[in-house]
Amino acid sequence: MSGQPKPCDVAELSTLFLFEKLDADQLERLCREGRVEEFEPGPVYTEGEPATCFYVLLEGTVVLYRRVGADDVEITRSSQRGVYAGAFQAYLGDRAKAASYNGSMRVTEPSRFFVLPADTFAAVMRDWFPMAVHLLEGLFFGTKNTQQAINQRERLLALGSLSAGLTHELNNPAAAAVRATSALRERVAGMRHKLGAIAAGPYRRATLETLVELQERTAEQVAKAVPLSPLEASDREDALADWLDDHGIAGGWQLAPTFVQGGLDTDWLDQVAAAVDDQTLEGAIRWLNYTVETELLMNEIEDSTTRVSTLVGAAKQYSQLDRAPYQVVDVHELLDSTLLMLSGKIGSGTRVVKEYDRTLPRIPAYPGELNQVWTNLIDNAVAAMKENGGEGTLTVRTALDRDQALVEFRDTGPGVPAEIRGRIFDPFFTTKPVGEGTGLGLDISWRIVVNKHHGSLEVQSVPGDTRFQVRLPLTAAEPDTPSEES
Template identity: 75%
Template sequence: MTVQPSPCDPEELRSLFLFEKLTDDQLGQLCRSGRVEVREAGPVYAEGDPATCFYVLLEGTVVTSRRVGADDVEINRTSQRGVYAGAFQAYLDDQVPQLYTNSMRVPVRSRFFVLSAQEFSRIVHDWFPMAVHLLEGLFFGNRTFQQKVSQRERLLALGSLSAGLTHELNNPAAAALRATSALRERVAGMRHKLKILAGGPYRQADLDTLVGIQERAAERVAKAEQLGPLDASDQEDAVADWLDGHGIAGGWDLAPVFVQAGLDEEWLDQVAAAVDAELLESALRWLNYTVETELLMNEIEDSTARISGLVNAARQYSQLDRAPYQVVDIHELLDSTLQMLAGKIGPEVTVVREFDHTLPKVPAFPGELNQVWTNLIDNAVSAMDGPGTLTVRTSLDRGRLAVDFLDTGPGVPPEIRDRIFEPFFTTKPVGQGTGLGLDISWRIVVNKHHGDLEVTSEPGNTRFRVCLPLTAAATPDAEETSA
């Protein structure tokens, strides 16, 4: 690209807001230290290259962009005289990597005042030593502050999730404990009943028949379908009547277990036909112990499977055993977050998953995306504050992966819609919100993943949309330029 030198006029520099307070001597030194360049339409510098120059626009138009995968996404376009870009962090010297944090081009012939990074740093240190210390403190203080508030937000989310996870784990653990205690009693009863059977006047053929019936009953338990309350009550009455009709005492106590296992009057007829009449009651009570044992073992299996699922969801959510940056299936992250937040979402909120599982995996920081999902889901549930529907949808949007979080709450009022991504801005009562969730989410999506986070809202239909590049080259948080 052709660069044409041009004379430097101190008075022209004085007309720029950046230099209007400088003395005549300082303006003269600027002209001697720097240069004026005329650039034809084309690139000026590229993101990630060593930051060698500080550019101030004198005339023309500049366009700055950020790299997203193989594309450059425009982030600013301006013709305002005096805007600056390039090595404006050179005053920090080697305390931070001196690289261009974006790309800049000129769509039309433009003029710049240009200082080398070394000259820019020297002038700032010589002329504004106090300002340098203030700017260094502001730069590193802001970075530390962002890290601290982000860590605090994560800890607050972790505390909420831990409480919910403890509740979710307690339910199946308590169920497994109760089932284990009951199982111990039933096994003791089976041993007692087996002793009676073994000591009774029963033929080997009778015992073989009972064992066969026991095995078939266990198979029926495994295939039993859950009946509704009314159907189950009707079936229990029918089975109790059958037992009473065959002289079985306390049939009403045996009936619920048989019905829960899917054993009806037809099955009882088969048992009655297979054993002698004097053996029927002992056989049915022994089979009742067998069925109860199978049901209790199923309950223990379901409970422990639930615990295992929650632990796996917690591991997926935390990403503790995985690399911080990897190619991930977004749906796995969404499922783990929804499972972790199930207790907080509560039974009043209907969760609808509309996932497009044909979408490709994307490169991302999964642990941080899970924090974004947590913040957006938490906001949606808080907004509805009671019964409602939370819809989580994935789709392809203009070559990017889109994740939508829709809620049926009252919506975001238009007068505050432009402020919701500001740090510390919150509509929640004092003590219930930090005002950092959406700010941190925006930084994770936009700065770290080169994506977009936007909101559309009306009463009964609020949508937060996260768009992620399919091939984004994720980078650490970059500082914005002023151009």
């Protein structure tokens, strides 16, 4: 707690490195408009409170810390006379958005501070150091604007890469659906022609009814067909081709693969032969062959369009289109949509292993921004493994870690050297060649996880085993107001 304010000593202020170049009039003004306060061990100010004062340590020990989730994370600790904290950006005015303390400060022993009201500090800075204020404003806002511009550029580059990957992924099933539709049109036309020939032929009514029943059963059999191994399929094709040749049906080797793909065998052909006479058997077989082909083509169209629908759904999940920015989500859905969106970039040389703890509860989060974190971490892991020839294993693991959800990305790349491990989350730090990385991916990820979700982002690395671990709280208070930091 703070005691009664005490007058300050001009001579004492002049010994601080912060004020040693001030003249007598300036020191007198500081003493006149400021004060000295003593604090017992405990908090001096708390993160989020209005930033009303600028504090300069005269004696004692200060600890600066920030709230991360349920924990207080110490940022720095010092006993050096003259160190300062509090509203030290007040001279920037309202544009600095420094209306509240961006951290907390406490003292660990009885301590004395020179305390200057924020408004007074802003006034003396503008009066005494107008050029310095302009330079600091330029540095502060210039750096901030640069970071925002590069941040936006990196997001656009990521969007372009994802769009290219999504287009590639959509092209394959879409092209397959177009091909299957064209082939289906031909088969349906052939079926109509064959049906007309059967109707004009010498078929009894009972025979036609049997053929129609066989057609229905054939369609049902195709829907239930079990995939065969190449060897099993080859053996069955040979048996069917022999059966067709034995019954005088030309080109049996062309019909047999379709019947095998539809899950049909010689027992089924025997049922067809028993339903019609020898003169009409070939026509009935070819008509039923059209039935199998049309069913297989419709299955292919269904599979292709389902794939397209799945990709579109994943894109909506990834972008969180038409969804609230803050919601309770299943992290596995977010991870799956991101992996699907990045599948083209991951490539066939990287094996993806999912180790999901499905008992993990849903968590409150900004899902669109968490997807950006997953994207950055997966992209870095894939890039690292490319250094090993483009092959490796990416393991995505989820688990419950006490009162937090753990999401871990593990790759088999060369690892992060110990000498740079402490800098990888710094803005603009990158190990990629010039033009290939902005150095903001991990910085953005850290700010999204730590600042916005009150979680943590850590790295553990040895050659062949690098793990980025994201921990997110299972519960949260009211959602934070979106900020430029996130």
